[in-house]
Amino acid sequence: MFAVLKFLKGSSCHQDLVGVSGEVMKYHVWRPDVDLIRHEVCFSFKDLDISCSCRLFSEMGILCSHSLRILNIHCVATIPDKYILKRWTKRVVEDRTVENVCGVASGGWVIQIGRKFQRLVLSSQDNSKAREACEDAFQNAKMKIEAEIGPIFFEDGEQTTDGVIQNPSRSRPKGERNKRLISTIEKKYKYARGRKNYSKYVELNTKAAVQSSVRESVSSMVGSGYLVHPSGGSSSKLVHFNPNEST
Ligand SMILES: [Zn+2]
Structure with a gap:
């Protein structure tokens, strides 16, 4: 709700009433100096039905700033329940958390089960039979779990031989300094980052130029009118609207 209120305050949309039929009022909504289209x-003040040609609600389930603007100017203080889908509410998040295993929230479960396994492993470390049991249990559980959720990759693969922990394969001789070589990946990354910054710079300049030229040609095209994205019908066709000519 907070976010919505903030949005209402921050929204700088303007609107024109362009038609009334029965209880339904039709508005054209735009942000001055920002929106070309x-x-x-369409707003029905009887049952608070609202729809917008940007289709943010019908496609994403989010009420758009245009609709919020119209609700706002009609002094609809709270958003009608039908426009707050269950999937966005706090209730859904709570339900999901509780649905997790054994009624324990998933974060808590991870800690609990992690501790149990750690306890088992630590208790087994000095007994070869116990160690074997751990490894068997691990393989067994891994197989069952992978059957459920697909393969799991373990980073530190088999580095043990007969229960004796070996040195890592790339260990350096005593006394040698740990000099890190710059990897090919790192080099490529730096190179790519440089290019990305440059392309961003080019993109910004190009965008500004294109935008202003589009703005110019659109404004010369529409004259004293403007372009509207109409609701209903063929979605992608823009309609030229001239207030002076409208009936
Ligand atoms: Zn909209």
């Missing part, structure tokens, strides 16, 4: 919002 206006959206069409």
Whole structure:
């Protein structure tokens, strides 16, 4: 709810009432100096039905700023329940957490089971039979779990031979300094990052130029009118709207 209120305050949309039929009012909504194309919002003040040609709600389940603007100017203080889908509510998050294994929230479960296994392993370390039992149990559990959720990769693979821990394969002789070589990946990464920064710079400049030229050509095209994304019908066709000509 907080986010919504903030959004309402921050939204700088303007609207024109362009038609009324029965209880339904049709508005064109846009942000001045930002939007080239206006959206069409239909609002029924009887049952608070609202729809917008940007389709944010019908496709994403999120009420758009255009609709919020219209609700706002009609002094609808709280958003109608039908526009707050269950999947966005706090309740759903709570339900999901509780659904986890044995009624223990998943974070707590990870810690508990981790401690149990650690206890088992630590208790077994000085007894070869116990160690064997641990390894068997591990393989067994791994197989069963992978059957459920697919393969799991363990980073530190088999480095033990007959229960004796070996030196890592790349250990250096005593006295030699740990000089890290710059890896090919790191070099490539730095190179790519440089290119990315440069391309970002180019992109920004190009975008600004294209935007202003589009803005110019659109404004010369529409004259005293503007372009509207109409609601309903063929979605992608823009409609030229001239307030002076409208009936
Ligand atoms: Zn919208």
